[in-house]
Amino acid sequence: MRMSNLFSPTLRDDPADAEVVSHKLLLRAGFIRRVTSGVYNFLPLGLRVLRKIEAVVREEMNRAGAQEILMPMVQPAELWKQSGRWDKYGRELLRITDRHDHESCLGPTHEEVVCDLVRRELRSYKQLPMNLYQIQAKFRDEVRPRFGLMRGREFVMKDAYSFHADEDDLAREYQNMFDTYTRIFTRLGLKFRAVQADTGAIGGRRSHEFHVLAESGEDVIAHCSACDYAANVEMATSCRKVPVSEGADLETVKTPGATAVEDVAGLLHVDPALLVKTLVYRVKRADEADEIVAVCVRGDDQVQAVKLARLLGADELVMAADEDITNIGGVAGYVGPQGLNARVLADETLKGAVGLIAGSNEKDAHVTGIDLARDVSDAGYADVRECREGDACPTCGGGIGFSRGIEVGHVFELGRQYAEPMEVVFQNADGKRAVATMGCYGIGVSRLVAAVVEQCYDDAGIIWPMHLAPFHVVFISLGKSEQVINVCKQMYEDTQAAGLEAVWDDRNERPGVKFRDAELMGIPIRVVLGERGLSAGKAEITIRGGEKLEVPLEDVLNFVRAEFDRRAA
């Protein structure tokens, strides 16, 4: 490819609306352009990288025994109604109505369609197991798309679905996919970590997320410094020594205007951990009236909403309105667990604690000396708090640390949650009707483009690893000398003939412009030839982000090829 023909408009300035590194650089280097919120065009360079990442994913999926298919983006409402998700999935599901008033949606994921496909053909256990995957565009109408390719509404995903006759076989495939993902992200050269995860909207039982470690990540993962325990904070558990107090009688103290934990603790001169923070939630579940639940944690703790929602079987969890609080006998700002006309759920760190301070359910007052076992005898206990840095690891007792991560892969053991309503059934070895058990496995392919950039860049631009780079080598001819141009062209053509992907910057631009663009685009090997070099019989070769050296013209091809082999390995 000649740079003079390449559709890759580079920008000198950072676009004003780009925040994270990958978004800025992919825009500036001419890899992507925004169409509308959360929706992007891939330009030639961006597409080349996307295709290379796809190729790695495809190769490893095939190697793992999965088969590639392609399912439609438009999916009929009936299938979603059958799985029950037409009503449950919420506003992220973009619904459309066609000219016949027939309802459809744009696929955010493909469990329904793949179940429909498989159930039509599945007869016998002998056809199992089966793992089908696709690499395809997904659409999720995100509340807040952001950060370019990191959180788009339309994005490219590899999604795989496996079907099994029994749980043991599902567990085997889950491990197979776990190992496959580990190979994929390793091959992509990423610093990543597999973590225990919540199953979220997809549902199911066991699941792990694969996170690329990066400051710009939207997720927080908790990991042990001593063992391999790692979990999304939405899931993470931990152990902690909590301060204790003396048992005492309930007593009301005036705390006018003090509603926040810090204010109350400050006013009463106590450790915030000796306060009981009571939050009131409205729990929404499909086909049921809302429930109001009071949740207690230590004053210095946070409720982990995702954990709580899972525990309560909630489809949606919202903070209760002041009116809801009044209805259960509380006063907003001064809610305490005692005497509430609602279910009380307390964090396990409060179990057996005595002499604590809580809201009094009266304005401008708190109570001291509360003992949950005595004063709120019907309270339930569970792990509902958010894990904190410095807590002890639940498996080995080591220290828990936090990192930010970009979720690039997720594996689930779905079980029969979809196969049951979708009637994915077969005849087992005993001749009996059985429901298949399923796994599903996703990789955010377009998000990976951004994730790689988040880990591979410097002040000048992107630094692609060789096997993901849009081109392996860029030739830069300087000046108008015909001799320089001819020699450069020859080297460029020879390199292509040798099977490398080369681009030749033949533009009538000043040297600085060409250097900057090559660096911005992140092409790994740069070969520069000017009159000065030509007369010395040498070209200058620079490795992006690395060394620079002079190479005799006749050795350039071999040098480039050797450098490619070394770095592509």
Next chain:
RNA sequence: CGGGACGUAGCGCAGCUUGGUAGCGCACCAGUCUGGGGGACUGGUGGUCGCCGGUUCAAAUCCGGCCGUCCCGACCA
């Protein structure tokens, strides 16, 4: 969905307070010089100032509504 900011040429921005000729840098076009790290000079092209409405003799500027974009939050009672 709540809060905040923003919307002026392809990109980055000024002008708006105090209404009166739409500007700057980069990019782009033509030319001359230049030619190893975003060059210089000369001359040009390009705008319904997001959209609709209102106030006014007059609106990029003031007012209202809408649309779009970005940031923060959406559990801390």
